[in-house]
Amino acid sequence: MAQEVITSLLLDELTAHFVGYGQPAYRGKQVADWLYKKRVGSYEEMTDLPQVLREQLAAEFTFPQAEVVRVLGSKDTTQKFLFRLRDGNLIEAVLIPASPALYGERSDRRTICVSSQVGCAYGCKFCASGLDGWTRNLDAGEIVQQLMAVEHASGEKIDNVVFMGMGEPLANLKNLKRALTIINAPWGLGIGARHITVSTSGLAPQIRELADDPTQFRLALSLHGATDEVRSQIMPVNRKYPLKVLLEACDYYVAKKRRIMFEYILIAGINDTDEQAHALARIAQRLSAKINLIPYNTVEGLNWSRPSRARQERFHSILRQHGVVSTLRREKGHDIAAACGQLRLQTKRAETEASALPRV
Ligand code: SAH
Ligand code: SF4
Numbered sequence: 044m045a046q047e048v049i050t051s052l053l054l055d056e057l058t059a060h061f062v063g064y065g066q067p068a069y070r071g072k073q074v075a076d077w078l079y080k081k082r083v084g085s086y087e088e089m090t091d092l093p094q095v096l097r098e099q100l101a102a103e104f105t106f107p108q109a110e111v112v113r114v115l116g117s118k119d120t121t122q123k124f125l126f127r128l129r130d131g132n133l134i135e136a137v138l139i140p141a142s143p144a145l146y147g148e149r150s151d152r153r154t155i156c157v158s159s160q161v162g163c164a165y166g167c168k169f170c171a172s173g174l175d176g177w178t179r180n181l182d183a184g185e186i187v188q189q190l191m192a193v194e195h196a197s198g199e200k201i202d203n204v205v206f207m208g209m210g211e212p213l214a215n216l217k218n219l220k221r222a223l224t225i226i227n228a229p230w231g232l233g234i235g236a237r238h239i240t241v242s243t244s245g246l247a248p249q250i251r252e253l254a255d256d257p258t259q260f261r262l263a264l265s266l267h268g269a270t271d272e273v274r275s276q277i278m279p280v281n282r283k284y285p286l287k288v289l290l291e292a293c294d295y296y297v298a299k300k301r302r303i304m305f306e307y308i309l310i311a312g313i314n315d316t317d318e319q320a321h322a323l324a325r326i327a328q329r330l331s332a333k334i335n336l337i338p339y340n341t342v343e344g345l346n347w348s349r350p351s352r353a354r355q356e357r358f359h360s361i362l363r364q365h366g367v368v369s370t371l372r373r374e375k376g377h378d379i380a381a382a383c384g385q386l387r388l389q390t391k392r393a394e395t396e397a398s399a400l401p402r403v
Contacts, residue, residue: 048129048184049104050078050191051221054230064099074100075230078107082191105129109188111196124193128185132178134158134209136189138197152238154203157189159219160210165244167267168277169310171342172209181210183221190232205240207263212241213249223260236260242306247284247292254296263335264293265306268314269322277313290326297330305334309358311350320358324365334362334369 052060058071070092077089085106086097109126112133116122122138137156163170164177194201204226206212212219219241225231226239242263243250253262268274274281284292293303305327309315327334336359338349349355355371362369 046103046105048107048182048188049074049100050107050187050225051182051184051218052104053221053224054228060103061096064096066096070096072230079191079225079231079233082195107184107188107191109185109192111192114196122197124189124196126189126192128161128181132161134161134181134185134189136193136208138193138199138201152202153199154205155190155193155201156205156207157186158208158210159186159206159212159215163210164214165211165278165280167244167265167279169267169308169339169342169345169347171345174342174344177210180215180218183218183225186218186222187225187232190226201234203238203240204234205242205263207240207242211244211246213243213246213253216249216252220256223258227258227260240304244278244280245284245289246280247288250289250292250296254292254299259301261302261304262296263304263306264289264332265308266323266326267306267308267310269319269326273314273319277310286326290329293330303330303332305332306337307334308337308339309350309355310339311348311354313347315350315354315358317357317361320361321365324362324367327362327367327369328365334367336362336369336371338372 049057054071054075057074058068061070061074062068073092074089077083077092083089086092086101089097092100109128111124112127113125114122115125120140124136124138126134126136128134135158139154139156158181160180161178162175163172166173166176190201190204193199206219223236223239223241226234227236236259240261240263241253242265244265250262250264253260265278266274267277268281271281271285274286281289296303305323307314307323323334326332336355338355339347341348350358359369359371
């Protein structure tokens with residue numbers, strides 16, 4: 044069995060390990076500091092840890108590594124990082140520079156969009172991540188590692204985390220919760236729960252489960268259709284959890300916790316009609332939810348496109364007429380969803396083509 048990566052462990056587990064070696068409990072915190080505060084690159088650099096303990100750790104846990112194989116974009120625009128995992132799989136994370144409108148945060152914040160799975164099983168018709176199906180879940184360490192590697196490679200401190208990269212986070216709930224704890228904990232990366240947003244395509248049972256969890260992370264729901272007819276056409280998950288079931292889970296979440304935010308991609312001729320805007324406004328009112336309208340990003344090989352600027356504005360204005368709080372993203376470079384599997388797809392295709400070449 045492959046070794047577990049050490050950044051998958053919670054502090055009390057690290058501590059328990061050292062106690063198991065007959066060591067004092069403070070060793071756990073010492074190692075967490077080396078990993079998350081001092082950000083060392085190997086066990087060897089943990090200089091106040093006796094050599095024999097470093098060796099014991101190395102024998103039990105792999106040191107986190109995620110090889111950055113490509114970076115696209117520049118410092119003042121969205122930067123995409125493509126990682127190769129230890130089993131060769133590719134995932135991506137995106138660093139989004141300060142943007143005033145993004146999720147209503149202050150303008151000096153840098154956001155990272157991370158992946159939660161290799162591929163995605165949910166097969167939304169418009170999405171690049173689902174095109175090749177699902178390969179596997181990321182473990183907690185691989186999720187956490189995306190933040191650490193991007194901070195290392197970019198020299199930037201990350202303030203916000205959104206789970207809007209590849210994969211459906213709520214289909215990997217166990218590892219997601221573990222990663223959220225490490226990202227949030229003072230002994231870990233120390234990012235406030237209100238600066239962490241989990242996005243889901245609408246897994247109703249897991250939304251209920253999150254509602255019962257005491258932590259205050261933010262939840263974004265990818266709605267993309269305001270009636271079953273439209274939503275089922277583009278999101279197969281809607282057949283499993285139709286709007287009635289999904290919205291009841293959302294009612295439960297809102298009653299138990301705080302707010303849900305909606306993501307709504309605008310796709311020309313599919314979900315951008317006046318009727319959808321009115322229906323969407325009613326759903327938002329029911330849940331007191333804000334809406335992020337996102338003009339669709341074209342995906343190579345898929346036939347969808349974004350509506351005209353006028354249509355986007357019209358849709359937005361209908362929401363406003365209903366008194367619903369909504370934003371319409373304008374800057375292309377700030378489009379988080381551009382993350383969704385597209386870079387990985389290009390690299391995978393290039394590699395497949397390269398490996399299909401005759402050997403000389
Ligand atoms: N699986 C989760 C999180 C990852 S997708 C979810 O679906 O919510 C993150 C967001 O990007 C989702 O709202 C998704 O619908 C959106 N998205 C996917 N492909 C897109 C595209 N080509 N253009 C714009 N948004 C896209
Ligand atoms: Fe998966 Fe989300 Fe893409 Fe749908 S939109 S295929 S759930 S990553």
